[in-house]
Amino acid sequence: MDATLSERSSNFCQACAIRNRAICADLANDEIDLLNAIGRRRKLEAGEQILWEGDDAVLVANVIEGVMKLSTQTSDGKEQILGLAYPSDFLGRPFGQTTPYGVEALTDAHVCVFQRSDFDRFAREHPRLEHKLLERTLMELDRTRRWMLLLGRMNAEQKLASFLLETADRMAPADCSFLGDDVPITFTLPLARQQIADVLGLTIETVSRQFTRMKKEGLIDLPSRREVTLLDRGALEDRAV
Amino acid sequence: MDATLSERSSNFCQACAIRNRAICADLANDEIDLLNAIGRRRKLEAGEQILWEGDDAVLVANVIEGVMKLSTQTSDGKEQILGLAYPSDFLGRPFGQTTPYGVEALTDAHVCVFQRSDFDRFAREHPRLEHKLLERTLMELDRTRRWMLLLGRMNAEQKLASFLLETADRMAPADCSFLGDDVPITFTLPLARQQIADVLGLTIETVSRQFTRMKKEGLIDLPSRREVTLLDRGALEDRAV
DNA sequence: CGACCGGTTGACTTTAATCAATTTGCGTGG
DNA sequence: CCACGCAAATTGATTAAAGTCAACCGGTCG
Numbered sequence: 001m002d003a004t005l006s007e008r009s010s011n012f013c014q015a016c017a018i019r020n021r022a023i024c025a026d027l028a029n030d031e032i033d034l035l036n037a038i039g040r041r042r043k044l045e046a047g048e049q050i051l052w053e054g055d056d057a058v059l060v061a062n063v064i065e066g067v068m069k070l071s072t073q074t075s076d077g078k079e080q081i082l083g084l085a086y087p088s089d090f091l092g093r094p095f096g097q098t099t100p101y102g103v104e105a106l107t108d109a110h111v112c113v114f115q116r117s118d119f120d121r122f123a124r125e126h127p128r129l130e131h132k133l134l135e136r137t138l139m140e141l142d143r144t145r146r147w148m149l150l151l152g153r154m155n156a157e158q159k160l161a162s163f164l165l166e167t168a169d170r171m172a173p174a175d176c177s178f179l180g181d182d183v184p185i186t187f188t189l190p191l192a193r194q195q196i197a198d199v200l201g202l203t204i205e206t207v208s209r210q211f212t213r214m215k216k217e218g219l220i221d222l223p224s225r226r227e228v229t230l231l232d233r234g235a236l237e238d239r240a241v
Numbered sequence: 242m243d244a245t246l247s248e249r250s251s252n253f254c255q256a257c258a259i260r261n262r263a264i265c266a267d268l269a270n271d272e273i274d275l276l277n278a279i280g281r282r283r284k285l286e287a288g289e290q291i292l293w294e295g296d297d298a299v300l301v302a303n304v305i306e307g308v309m310k311l312s313t314q315t316s317d318g319k320e321q322i323l324g325l326a327y328p329s330d331f332l333g334r335p336f337g338q339t340t341p342y343g344v345e346a347l348t349d350a351h352v353c354v355f356q357r358s359d360f361d362r363f364a365r366e367h368p369r370l371e372h373k374l375l376e377r378t379l380m381e382l383d384r385t386r387r388w389m390l391l392l393g394r395m396n397a398e399q400k401l402a403s404f405l406l407e408t409a410d411r412m413a414p415a416d417c418s419f420l421g422d423d424v425p426i427t428f429t430l431p432l433a434r435q436q437i438a439d440v441l442g443l444t445i446e447t448v449s450r451q452f453t454r455m456k457k458e459g460l461i462d463l464p465s466r467r468e469v470t471l472l473d474r475g476a477l478e479d480r481a482v
Numbered sequence: 483c484g485a486c487c488g489g490t491t492g493a494c495t496t497t498a499a500t501c502a503a504t505t506t507g508c509g510t511g512g
Numbered sequence: 513c514c515a516c517g518c519a520a521a522t523t524g525a526t527t528a529a530a531g532t533c534a535a536c537c538g539g540t541c542g
Contacts, residue, residue: 093379093383137379152321
């Protein structure tokens with residue numbers, strides 16, 4: 001990988017993995033050049049945090065590679081994960097004073113970071129970008145609302161089944177091969193058990209018990225701690241309701 | 242529909258109660274005239290539905306008066322309320338194919354309705370409106386994420402306490418009188434017990450028991466089924482965590 | 483090798499859901 | 513105006529689900 005300097009001087013956006021999926025997708029080349037000038041790439045290691053809940057909102061970012069976790073805490077110290085961000089997702093709070101949640105990399109990751117003030121100005125001057133951002137925010141709102149249904153009305157089994165199905169989708173290799181419905185799929189979980197518990201509003205013990213139960217029932221296999229194989233997607237979908 | 246005609250011919254927006262708070266706030270007068278031409282007012286009775294989950298998204302709307310409920314169903318028939326919309330809030334899914342949730346009036350209400358296609362076109366041509374819509378959507382996303390914390394990590398008591406405090410804020414009379422922190426506040430609940438249960442991800446029995454418990458402990462009073470008096474806001478805030 | 487961390491498992495407790503009566507409040511019609 | 517019927521809300525008894533507390537695996541790393 002080249003140094004940051006060369007990343008800035010040449011236009012990295014043009015070759016960006018998410019050039020056509022992120023909010024910058026609709027920008028013309030000259031606009032991309034401008035955006036390129038105010039953003040910079042940053043590499044994150046798993047576990048590294050880039051935004052802190054309650055802080056002044058000075059940064060916004062785009063996820064290029066890896067999985068990020070958005071979370072908040074209850075006053076008694078329990079964590080609730082508010083969402084996960086995958087490549088092409090947007091992070092942070094434009095047009096706002098404070099960051100409403102903490103953001104941490106779950107895997108090694110690449111992000112494209114902007115000073116919020118720069119980004120806000122650019123967005124206001126480029127309606128096409130703002131439009132993309134709006135579309136993305138609306139989608140995110142829909143996704144979050146579906147998550148509310150999960151948290152409010154599902155039991156532990158339904159929660160975990162839904163989580164596995166969604167994660168399988170999101171972690172699917174980019175080649176998008178349309179495998180048959182009943183071909184076993186194996187993927188690496190971007191989250192440890194405790195984090196899965198935090199996503200689903202459960203405890204680690206309950207998550208663990210559900211995993212072993214699903215394994216016993218032949219729905220999934222667990223080749224290693226961080227890997228899952230979906231053996232019977234249909235049955236999982238039934239349980240996810 | 243003659244009524245509609247006259248509403249259309251004069252500019253209703255200019256005198257609209259939410260002219261300065263809704264997404265139209267930043268529009269110039271000539272833009273407002275254009276917007277006025279594509280929207281129309283609609284009166285809703287309590288219980289009336291205006292959007293259906295899964296339908297083609299043909300309408301979007303602004304709440305002018307009253308309280309609306311956004312909700313979805315689990316396949317086993319339980320309802321989960323995804324949010325409530327108060328005056329100046331925006332309803333529906335611009336730039337999308339299907340409506341992601343059902344919308345029903347909880348009280349008698351007024352809304353300002355647009356054909357989605359008209360609205361989408363207008364928004365794309367008027368960045369200031371789109372910007373306002375973006376800000377509002379971002380706020381709504383923040384609010385929804387906070388709600389996730391409630392659903393995922395709070396117990397019944399914390400949920401109800403949070404709900405009462407938030408509702409008190411939102412239902413506060415428009416005169417915005419800054420009452421002291423410990424002055425009892427009485428307001429009318431826009432929701433029946435079952436609906437409160439659906440908002441909080443609880444059952445009606447649990448909600449009822451929490452109400453009576455809080456009353457016994459002197460935190461609140463219940464002058465009638467639909468009314469609540471907050472007697473000790475501080476103590477409620479403690480319980481809401 | 484032993485300590486340690488993440489995960490699993492078991493025993494027990496707590497919370498809220500469920501099931502089942504009542505009770506309350508309210509509108510309707512005699 | 514009162515009696516009736518209905519829906520909403522409350523209350524009680526019981527059950528089920530998930531949380532808690534604690535012990536124990538099993539890799540991994542120093």
